[in-house]
Amino acid sequence: MKSNQIILLLALLTLSFSVKLYAQDFNWQALNQQSNRLQGKLSGTIYYLPPEGNSQHFYQKGWPEGSILLEDGDVFENVRLRYLAYGDELIAYNSSLNQLFVVDKEKVAAFTVKLPKGKQEFIKLYFNGFLAGDRYFEKLYDGSRKLLAFRSINEVKTGIYNDNKGRRKHTVLKLTSTYYMYSDETGFRKIQPRRKSFLNLFPERKKEVRQIFRKNNFYNLNEQNMISIFTLLEEEGFFY
Amino acid sequence: MMKIKFNKYILTLFFLTLIHLGFAQTEKIRSGLSLFADREFCISGDTLWFKVAHKNGKDEKSNIVHVQLTNATGSLISSAVKKSVGGWAEGYIYVPDSLSSGVYFLSAFFNSQRTNGKHDIQLRSVFVYNRFRQVISEFPVPAKTGIRENEYYQPGVAIKPGKSLFKPREKVTADIDLKRIKSAGIKQVVMKAAYLDELAEETGGNFYFSSFESDSGAPPFEESDGILISGKVVSPVSGNNGKNVVVLFSLLNDPQYFDYYITDSHGLFHFFLKNAIGAGEIVLQAISESGEEWEVSLETVKMDTSEPVKLENRLLTPGQMNFVEEIVDAAFYSRLFGESYTPRFPEFKMTPRFKMPFYGNPYDRVVLSDFIELSDFQEISRELLHGVQYRERGNDVTLRMLNLDANQYFENQPFRLINGIPVFRNSLLAPMGSDEIDYIDYVLEDRVFGDLRFSGVLAVYLKDRSNGWMARQSNLFRFILPLLQPDNTPSYMEVRPVDENIPDLRRVFYWQLHATDNNLQIEFSLSDVKGKVKLSVEGVTPEGKMFNASEIIEVK
Numbered sequence: 001m002k003s004n005q006i007i008l009l010l011a012l013l014t015l016s017f018s019v020k021l022y023a024q025d026f027n028w029q030a031l032n033q034q035s036n037r038l039q040g041k042l043s044g045t046i047y048y049l050p051p052e053g054n055s056q057h058f059y060q061k062g063w064p065e066g067s068i069l070l071e072d073g074d075v076f077e078n079v080r081l082r083y084l085a086y087g088d089e090l091i092a093y094n095s096s097l098n099q100l101f102v103v104d105k106e107k108v109a110a111f112t113v114k115l116p117k118g119k120q121e122f123i124k125l126y127f128n129g130f131l132a133g134d135r136y137f138e139k140l141y142d143g144s145r146k147l148l149a150f151r152s153i154n155e156v157k158t159g160i161y162n163d164n165k166g167r168r169k170h171t172v173l174k175l176t177s178t179y180y181m182y183s184d185e186t187g188f189r190k191i192q193p194r195r196k197s198f199l200n201l202f203p204e205r206k207k208e209v210r211q212i213f214r215k216n217n218f219y220n221l222n223e224q225n226m227i228s229i230f231t232l233l234e235e236e237g238f239f240y
Numbered sequence: 241m242m243k244i245k246f247n248k249y250i251l252t253l254f255f256l257t258l259i260h261l262g263f264a265q266t267e268k269i270r271s272g273l274s275l276f277a278d279r280e281f282c283i284s285g286d287t288l289w290f291k292v293a294h295k296n297g298k299d300e301k302s303n304i305v306h307v308q309l310t311n312a313t314g315s316l317i318s319s320a321v322k323k324s325v326g327g328w329a330e331g332y333i334y335v336p337d338s339l340s341s342g343v344y345f346l347s348a349f350f351n352s353q354r355t356n357g358k359h360d361i362q363l364r365s366v367f368v369y370n371r372f373r374q375v376i377s378e379f380p381v382p383a384k385t386g387i388r389e390n391e392y393y394q395p396g397v398a399i400k401p402g403k404s405l406f407k408p409r410e411k412v413t414a415d416i417d418l419k420r421i422k423s424a425g426i427k428q429v430v431m432k433a434a435y436l437d438e439l440a441e442e443t444g445g446n447f448y449f450s451s452f453e454s455d456s457g458a459p460p461f462e463e464s465d466g467i468l469i470s471g472k473v474v475s476p477v478s479g480n481n482g483k484n485v486v487v488l489f490s491l492l493n494d495p496q497y498f499d500y501y502i503t504d505s506h507g508l509f510h511f512f513l514k515n516a517i518g519a520g521e522i523v524l525q526a527i528s529e530s531g532e533e534w535e536v537s538l539e540t541v542k543m544d545t546s547e548p549v550k551l552e553n554r555l556l557t558p559g560q561m562n563f564v565e566e567i568v569d570a571a572f573y574s575r576l577f578g579e580s581y582t583p584r585f586p587e588f589k590m591t592p593r594f595k596m597p598f599y600g601n602p603y604d605r606v607v608l609s610d611f612i613e614l615s616d617f618q619e620i621s622r623e624l625l626h627g628v629q630y631r632e633r634g635n636d637v638t639l640r641m642l643n644l645d646a647n648q649y650f651e652n653q654p655f656r657l658i659n660g661i662p663v664f665r666n667s668l669l670a671p672m673g674s675d676e677i678d679y680i681d682y683v684l685e686d687r688v689f690g691d692l693r694f695s696g697v698l699a700v701y702l703k704d705r706s707n708g709w710m711a712r713q714s715n716l717f718r719f720i721l722p723l724l725q726p727d728n729t730p731s732y733m734e735v736r737p738v739d740e741n742i743p744d745l746r747r748v749f750y751w752q753l754h755a756t757d758n759n760l761q762i763e764f765s766l767s768d769v770k771g772k773v774k775l776s777v778e779g780v781t782p783e784g785k786m787f788n789a790s791e792i793i794e795v796k
Contacts, residue, residue, distance in 0.1 A: 025653065025664060028529045030691045031486060035502050038461055038468070038512040041690030043598065048645060072514070072593040096691040106596045 030096040040074045044101040047084075047091050056173045057086035059151050060120070063093055066113040068103065081113060083122060085175060086153040088135055090122075105134055123148075129188060137180070140223060141230040144239040145186070149223070150178045179226065183239075193221040198229060202238055212236065272296065273305065273348040274362065274780040276430045278730065278751040280440040281367035283571035285337040288366065289730050289751060291430055292322070292329040292348045293780045302350040304463035304724070305329035306541055309366070310345050312380070312549040316542045317344060321467055322725045328428070328753060331725045341370045342380055343444065343551065349543040352462045354454040361451045361545055362786075365444035367437055369564050371571050376564050380551040381443035396420040397777045399791035406795050408768045409744060414775055414791070416760040421779070426756055429779040433750035433764055435567075436772040436792060439560055446786065449545035457508040466514035467723050471538040473507040473526045481507030485528045487536065488662050492521040492718075493588040495660025495701065496597035500692060514593065516723040519585035523661050523710070524717045536717040563771070567747065570769055574745040586726045598689055599655065599697040602681035603627070603644070608674040615673045620680070627684045628654075628698065637666035641696030644684040650695035655687075657699040659707055661716065668712060669700065678703045744768050750775075770795050 050057070063080040068090070070076070080093040081103075090103045090111055110123045121139040125148075126132070141147035155171040163169050181189045181201060191197045195213055199206045212218075212232050218225050233239060278289040292305045307329075308319040317339060322331035333346070345363035353359050365382060401414040412433070421429060458470055469489075473482030487509040489499040501509040503526075513520065526534035556564070606624045614620045621630035627642035629649060641654045656663050663669070683697040702709075710716045732746050746767040754760055766773065776790035 025655070026486060026527070026529075027691075027693055030693070031502050032484070033502060033504060035500075035691035036459075036510075037690065038459065038510060040593065041499070041598075043600065043687070043689045045600065045645070046686035046688060046693070070594075094688060094691065097688065097693055099688065099693070101688045104594075104596065104600060106601070107594045 027097065030098075032096070035096060040070070040072070042068065042076055042079070042092065042094075042103060043107065044092070044103045047089075047100040047102045049100060053086075057084055057153060058091075059083040059085040059153075059175070060113055060115065064113050064115055066111055066119075068092070068108060069110040070107050071109045072107075081111065083111075083113065083120075083136060083151065085151045086173065088152065090136065105136075108136075111136075125182065127188065137182075140179075141227045143230065143234045144183065145230070145234070146182045147191075147226060147230045148180045148182050148188075150180070152176055152178070177223075181230075191226070193223070193226055195219075195221070205238065208236065209233075209238075272300075272784065273350070274784070274786050275307070275346055275348045275364050276432075276778050277346055277364055277366060278432060278748050279434050280365070280444055281369065281437040281567075282335055282747075283369050283371045283568060284335055284339040284341075285371055285571070285575075286335045287332045287730070288335055288346070289332045289748075290320075290330070290346060290348070291753060292324065293428075294324055294327060294329065294348075294350075295782075295784060300350075300462065301464045302352055302462040303465065304351065304467060305348050306351060306543070307331065307333055307346060307348045308542060309333055309335065310347065310363075310542075312343065312345070312382075312551050314544050314548055316540060319541070319722075320725050321541075321723065323465065330727075330753070332728060332730070335366075335368055337371070339368055339370065341373060341376055342368060343382060343549075344368050345447070345549060347543060347545075349451070350463065351458065351468055351541060352460070353451065354541075354543055355458050356453075356460070358453055358546070359451045361449050361543060363447040363449060363545070363549065365440065365447065367440040367444060369568055371568055373568075375561070376556060377561060378553050378555050379439065379560075381439065381554045382447060383550040383552040395424070395426075395777065395779075395787040395789050397789035399775050399777060399789065401775060401791060401793050404793050406766055406773075406793055408770060408795055409738075409766055410795075411763060411765050412749075412773075412775075412793065413761065413763050416762070416777060418756045418759055418777075421777075422756040425782045426779055428753055428755055429760075429777050431750060431752055431754050431760065431762055431775075431777055433748070433762070433773060433775045435747040435769060436774040437563065438772070439554070439556070441774070443554070447549060449547060449549070452544035452546045454544065457504065457506050459510055461510070461512070463512070466512050467516065468541075469511045469513060469522070469538065469721065470541070471509055471524070471536060473503050473509065473534045473536055475532060476535045477533075481505065482526060482528060482532075482534050483507060485509075485526045485534055488525045488527065490523040490661045491516075491590075492523060492659065492661075492705070492707065494590055494592065495657075495699075496592070496599075497590075498598040498660065498662075498689070500690065513590075513723060516588070516590040517586070517726050518588040518723060520588050520590075520721045520723045522719050522721060523707075524719070525662065525715045527664075527715070533715055538719055538721070566771075567769075570745040570747070573743055577742050577745075585720070585722070588723070589726070597681070597699070599657075599681070599694065599699060600683050600685065600687055602697075602699070603684040605679055605681050607679045608677050611674070613674045617669045617672050620673065620677070625680065625682055625698075628682060632670075635667070637670050639666055639669075639698065641682070641698070642684050643686055643696070645686065650686070652695040654682075654696035654698045655692075655694035657697070658709060659702055659705060660699070661707070661710070663713065665713065668709060672700065672702075676702055676704070738765075749773065766795050 060082050065078050066081045068076040082091050084091050092103050108124050113120045122136045127135045137148035137150050153173050153175050156174045158172050160170045179191045199209050272295045274293045276291045303324045305322050309317040318334045320331050320333045322329040344366045347363050398417045473485045482503050483505050485503045487501045489511045491497040499511050503509050524536045526536050618630050621628045629640040631638045639653050640649045643650050678701045681699040687694040732748050744767040749764040773793050774790050778788045780786050
């Protein structure tokens with residue numbers, strides 16, 4: 001083989017190697033015109049769904065569509081997403097990559113999940129209480145004071161039992177909701193779905209609050225009642 | 241009988257033509273932009289100030305106004321991009337030093353209007369006198385073709401400067417009655433006092449032309465708070481357009497910013513840079529699955545008109561020739577005495593969209609100066625980058641990163657960046673040691689950015705940000721781009737102490753936007769330049785009609 005042939009062969013080998021280097025850096029099947037979004041891109045970390053995750057770790061069933069509002073005002077519509085209550089994260093589906101990913105919490109301002117019975121609105125706020133940090137809260141009432149619910153799925157200790165796969169366990173995953181009254185000025189005030197908790201919110205106006213409860217037959221409080229109470233409190237000027 | 245039939249045909253044809261003309265006129269869309277300039281004439285090298293009033297149509301959200309200076313045939317001379325606030329975009333445009341004497345035109349448009357039907361574009365004439373050529377005997381002026389429309393609306397404004405004859409440097413106080421303007425629903429007016437060029441006054445003004453619909457392939461995207469950067473990818477070998485090529489966008493001014501675009505069948509790409517002010521330095525690289533080398537070029541954003549402005553040569557009178565000579569002289573002396581200028585490339589500023597870099601929060605940031613001197617990247621990765629695997633086999637270097645979530649090493653190499661620019665050859669990193677590298681961010685996660693997936697991220701930041709290493713990678717294209725123009729005010733509007741020993745050669749004395757709430761009183765001092773000064777009130781009605789009222793005083 002002549003020396004210039006060897007040089008040519010080496011050059012070709014180098015070129016093919018560099019081609020390979022460029023090519024392997026991208027998943028070319030995922031990249032097309034639909035990948036172009038001028039306003040910005042959604043970013044995050046790939047989420048590896050654990051075996052029991054799909055049925056037990058999320059607040060919603062299935063993968064409903066929703067929208068994500070980022071801190072810079074950019075809105076991503078029609079994204080398949082779910083709130084991961086077991087870890088307080090927003091998980092979205094990237095159809096081009098065919099991957100689930102944890103949306104960067106620092107970038108998210110709010111998100112909405114569209115469900116057949118209505119929509120669930122979540123906002124991200126900095127929680128300055130125990131385990132301080134950014135958290136997603138479901139917005140149940142939005143007025144001059146917000147009624148927020150922090151949905152979390154936690155492991156709760158139980159007696160020893162065998163799960164559906166025959167594994168011996170002593171914990172179960174349970175969804176708990178913690179409610180807060182919130183405004184930028186007052187911050188978070190924890191509320192329980194009990195009459196006493198509402199009375200404690202307005203110590204000077206306990207009589208009026210009692211009257212609202214009595215007039216509207218609010219005895220055993222549920223989430224719907226709490227929303228109604230907030231509406232009435234707003235109308236009666238309790239929040240000013 | 242035949243005659244009646246024939247007349248009927250003619251009448252039908254006549255009406256059909258009228259209907260057609262009616263429709264043809266409605267096809268053109270008003271641009272919704274009204275441009276005002278601080279002077280009708282200038283000397284090459286001047287900074288020309290503009291104000292553009294705009295009214296968005298239904299569903300329009302553009303607030304980024306492009307202003308361009310073109311010659312009569314439509315060639316671009318200079319341009320500026322300004323964000324409008326409260327319906328007004330106020331900025332400046334450079335008139336190049338070497339620009340030859342002639343009539344030029346300022347026009348304003350939204351980027352989306354270039355590809356979105358034909359629009360009525362206002363061209364405002366600017367008479368430019370080259371500062372190196374004093375003797376001019378003839379001058380090309382716009383031919384009277386019936387397209388000149390100076391004023392649509394008669395505002396009935398009275399400008400009262402008190403007297404008509406002033407001395408150089410004398411203070412002028414003018415009262416302006418804005419009652420009628422206010423009653424017409426006009427909220428703001430542009431008040432101007434500038435030296436008058438009789439030739440520009442007689443033959444210049446506003447000219448209206450239909451825009452030429454561009455086939456630049458820009459997406460149906462309205463610029464709001466940011467600027468669209470468009471360009472094309474072509475093969476340097478075959479000249480073919482690069483289809484489905486990934487164009488990577490890096491911003492040297494902010495290495496933590498990144499974007500990408502997949503080109504269309506014409507090889508076109510677009511990036512939107514939000515809230516970026518000043519001169520930006522960008523690096524683009526085009527990568528395709530085949531590994532072919534690509535050439536990247538940027539598109540010049542320009543609005544073309546359907547026809548050029550017709551000019552005719554006008555012989556100047558001795559008085560006009562004398563005027564040109566005097567103002568060119570004045571421009572020379574004003575430069576000599578250090579008139580302040582606006583910076584050509586203003587400093588880059590961009591509010592970061594998010595607190596975190598595009599690649600997410602790093603697992604660790606290693607600042608090299610905190611450790612002992614390490615000679616190359618292999619030593620650095622072994623000693624300091626936990627979870628980063630550096631393998632060298634012959635001349636081949638591979639990098640792998642630990643995926644913390646999956647607790648195993650990634651199969652693919654990480655997304656590697658040097659000063660925010662993606663690199664694909666590890667040989668660029670290999671010789672870099674503590675002496676070159678400032679710090680390293682690395683992410684041990686499987687990251688998603690749009691439709692790109694990174695098997696970890698390794699971001700190397702060098703001490704030297706001049707990016708000399710780029711010479712070793714062939715497919716990197718570096719551009720300096722004027723982005724959004726920062727806010728600035730003309731130097732002649734600044735209050736300066738009077739120094740009698742320094743000549744005052746200003747040609748524009750007053751240029752400000754005023755609310756029509758109350759009647760106006762303006763004050764300004766004249767310069768040493770003698771001649772006629774025009775005081776004018778300009779603006780636009782809520783219906784988009786421009787108006788202009790003026791009063792002329794003389795400085796002797």
